[in-house]
Amino acid sequence: MFWNRKMETLKGDELTRLQLKRLSWTIAQASKVPFYRKRLNNAGITPSDVRSIDDIGKLPFTVKGDLREGYPFGFFSVPLNRVIRIHTTSGTTGKPTVVGYTRRDLENWSELIARNMTMIGLKEGDVFQNMVNYGLFTGGLGFHYGAEKIGLTVIPSATGNTKRQIEMINDFGVTSIHCTPSYALHIAEVAEEIGVELPTLKFGIFGAEAWSEAMRRELERRLKLTAFDSYGLSEMYGPGVAFECPEGDGLHIWHDMYLVEIIDPATGERLGEGESGEMVITPLVKEAMPLIRYRTGDITKLMADGCACGRGQKIGRITGRSDDMLVIRGINVFPSQIEHVLRSLPEVGEQFMVYIDRIKYLDEMTIEVEMKKEYFHGELEDLSKIQHRITDALKDVLGLRTNVRLVEPGSLPRFEGKARRVIDRRESKL
Amino acid sequence: MNQIEHYLIKQISIFSENRPGRLAAIAQAMQEERINILAFSIAEADGFGVVRALVDHSERAYHKLTDMGFMVSFTDVIAVRMRDEPGGLYEIARILGDANINIEYAYAYTGKDAAVLILRVNNARDAIATLLKRNVTLMESSFFK
Numbered sequence: 001m002f003w004n005r006k007m008e009t010l011k012g013d014e015l016t017r018l019q020l021k022r023l024s025w026t027i028a029q030a031s032k033v034p035f036y037r038k039r040l041n042n043a044g045i046t047p048s049d050v051r052s053i054d055d056i057g058k059l060p061f062t063v064k065g066d067l068r069e070g071y072p073f074g075f076f077s078v079p080l081n082r083v084i085r086i087h088t089t090s091g092t093t094g095k096p097t098v099v100g101y102t103r104r105d106l107e108n109w110s111e112l113i114a115r116n117m118t119m120i121g122l123k124e125g126d127v128f129q130n131m132v133n134y135g136l137f138t139g140g141l142g143f144h145y146g147a148e149k150i151g152l153t154v155i156p157s158a159t160g161n162t163k164r165q166i167e168m169i170n171d172f173g174v175t176s177i178h179c180t181p182s183y184a185l186h187i188a189e190v191a192e193e194i195g196v197e198l199p200t201l202k203f204g205i206f207g208a209e210a211w212s213e214a215m216r217r218e219l220e221r222r223l224k225l226t227a228f229d230s231y232g233l234s235e236m237y238g239p240g241v242a243f244e245c246p247e248g249d250g251l252h253i254w255h256d257m258y259l260v261e262i263i264d265p266a267t268g269e270r271l272g273e274g275e276s277g278e279m280v281i282t283p284l285v286k287e288a289m290p291l292i293r294y295r296t297g298d299i300t301k302l303m304a305d306g307c308a309c310g311r312g313q314k315i316g317r318i319t320g321r322s323d324d325m326l327v328i329r330g331i332n333v334f335p336s337q338i339e340h341v342l343r344s345l346p347e348v349g350e351q352f353m354v355y356i357d358r359i360k361y362l363d364e365m366t367i368e369v370e371m372k373k374e375y376f377h378g379e380l381e382d383l384s385k386i387q388h389r390i391t392d393a394l395k396d397v398l399g400l401r402t403n404v405r406l407v408e409p410g411s412l413p414r415f416e417g418k419a420r421r422v423i424d425r426r427e428s429k430l
Numbered sequence: 431m432n433q434i435e436h437y438l439i440k441q442i443s444i445f446s447e448n449r450p451g452r453l454a455a456i457a458q459a460m461q462e463e464r465i466n467i468l469a470f471s472i473a474e475a476d477g478f479g480v481v482r483a484l485v486d487h488s489e490r491a492y493h494k495l496t497d498m499g500f501m502v503s504f505t506d507v508i509a510v511r512m513r514d515e516p517g518g519l520y521e522i523a524r525i526l527g528d529a530n531i532n533i534e535y536a537y538a539y540t541g542k543d544a545a546v547l548i549l550r551v552n553n554a555r556d557a558i559a560t561l562l563k564r565n566v567t568l569m570e571s572s573f574f575k
C-alpha cells in the first residue's frame with residue numbers, strides 16, 4: 001500500500017530534477033543561517049555552484065558539535081514566529097541540541113510517518129499504541145501526528161507502567177505498537193510472567209536504538225507480530241527518515257526529502273554502494289532548520305536499487321556508530337555530556353567510569369565517581385547528599401536515571417593516552 | 431572550658447566501598463601499626479559506607495590510612511559511662527533531648543571495667559557541659575590512649 005505513490009516511486013530524471021531543485025532551495029535556505037553563510041563563503045561556494053547532485057561533495061560537512069555553537073535558536077533560518085514546535089535531543093555537552101519546525105516541516109514529518117505506516121499495511125481501523133516518551137523526545141509526537149494523519153486510532157500511552165500497557169493492548173484491541181526494541185522485549189517478558197497473551201498485535205514498529213536480526217526473531221516469536229525497523233534522528237525531524245518495507249531487506253530512505261551519502265568516517269571520502277561507512281544526510285525540505293551534509297554518526301551502507309515494493313533508495317540496517325555516542329533505553333548519550341556534568345560539580349574528582357548493562361532487557365547505566373577528599377567530613381549523610389546531587393544533575397542533562405556509585409579515591413583506573421571511560425557490558429549492542 | 435576539651439574524643443571516620451575485603455584492609459593496617467581498635471561501627475548507604483573507629487593512636491591511624499589512599503576524617507564524639515541498670519540509656523537520651531541536642535548515632539565500647547556508650551551528637555561541647563552538670567560520668571580522651 002502507498003500513501004503517496006507518485007513520490008514514493010519517483011525515478012530517474014524526474015527524481016534527480018526534483019532532488020536538485022530542492023537541494024538548491026536547501027542551500028539558499030541554509031544561507032540565511034550565519035553559520036552556513038560563513039561556511040559557504042569560506043569554501044567559496046554559492047548556491048549556483050551546485051549544478052548536479054554530485055556537486056554536493058563540494059559542500060562542507062556539518063557535525064553535531066557545530067550545532068552547539070548555535071544554541072538555542074542559532075540554526076533557525078526563519079523568524080521564531082514561524083517556528084511552531086521545538087524539540088530537543090542530546091547535545092555533546094551540558095546543553096541539548098534544539099530543533100525547530102515550521103508548519104510545513106510538521107506537515108512533511110507527518111507525511112513521512114504516514115508513508116511508513118501505510119507501507120507496512122496499517123490503515124484506518126487499526127489501533128496504534130505509541131509507547132515512547134511524549135514531550136521533548138521526537139518519537140512521541142512524531143508518530144502520533146503521522147498515525148492520526150492516516151486515521152489510525154491512536155493511544156498516546158507513552159512510557160512506563162508495563163502492566164497497564166499490556167492491559168490496554170488487550171482491552172483496546174491494539175494491532176500495532178511503537179517502542180524501543182528492548183522495551184518490547186520487556187513487555188513480552190512481563191506478559192509471559194503474568195500469563196497474558198497479546199493476540200490482537202500484528203505490527204511492531206521498533207526504533208530509537210539499533211537492533212539485530214536475532215532481536216527481530218525474538219520479538220516476532222514472543223509477541224507474535226511482524227517487526228519493522230524505524231530510523232530517524234531529531235536533526236532530520238525525528239523518526240520516519242527511513243523505514244523497512246514488507247520485503248524486510250533494508251530501509252527506504254525517503255528520496256524526495258533526504259539526500260544520503262556514505263562516507264569513510266576517518267577521511268570523509270565518499271564510499272560506493274554496498275560499502276559500509278558513516279551516513280551523511282542532507283535534508284531537502286527542512287524549512288526551519290536546514291542542514292547541509294549532516295554527519296549522523298550512524299554506520300550503514302547504500303543498497304542496490306530495485307526493491308520489489310517499487311520504492312527507491314534503501315539503506316542497510318544500522319550496524320553501529322562512528323563516534324562514542326551511546327543509546328540507553330532509546331536515549332542518546334554522549335560520554336562528553338557525562339564528563340561535562342561531573343566537571344561542574346566541585347565535590348567530584350577528575351576520574352570517572354561508565355558501565356552499561358542490560359538487566360531484564362532494560363539498559364542500566366552505572367557511573368562510578370571518586371569524591372574529592374576535602375569534601376569528606378566523616379558523615380554518611382553528606383555522602384548520600386552528594387550522591388543524590390550527582391544523580392539529579394545527570395538526570396537534568398541526560399534525561400535519564402543513572403546509578404551513581406561513590407568509590408574510594410584512587411580506585412578508578414588512570415589512563416595514559418586515550419581514556420576508555422565507557423565499558424558497554426551489554427551482550428549485544430544491537 | 432578547658433575541661434570540656436578533655437572529653438572531646440577523636441573518632442576516625444573512613445570512607446569505604448561496600449565490597450569484600452575493605453574492612454579487612456583497614457583492620458590489617460591497624461594491626462601492622464600496632465594500633466588498637468577499641469570500638470567501631472559501620473554505617474552503610476547505597477554502595478558505600480563509613481567505618482567509624484575509636485583507636486588508641488588516632489593521629490597515627492589517620493596518617494597510615496591516608497597513605498593507603500583511604501579518605502579519612504576526624505569526628506568529635508563523646509563517651510558516656512553507662513550505669514549498669516535499667517533506664518541508663520533512657521536517662522542520657524532524655525537529658526540531651528531536653529537540652530535540644532540531637533544524637534546522630536551511637537555505638538558501644540565494652541571496656542575492662544565499664545560499659546561505655548560512644549555518642550555522636552550535633553553539638554559535642556554543649557552535650558559535654560550538659561551531661562557533666564547532670565552528674566553523668568564522661569570518659570576523658572586520655573582514657574582511650
Ligand SMILES: [Zn+2]
Pocket residue numbers: 245246247252307308309310311
Ligand atoms: Zn521496499
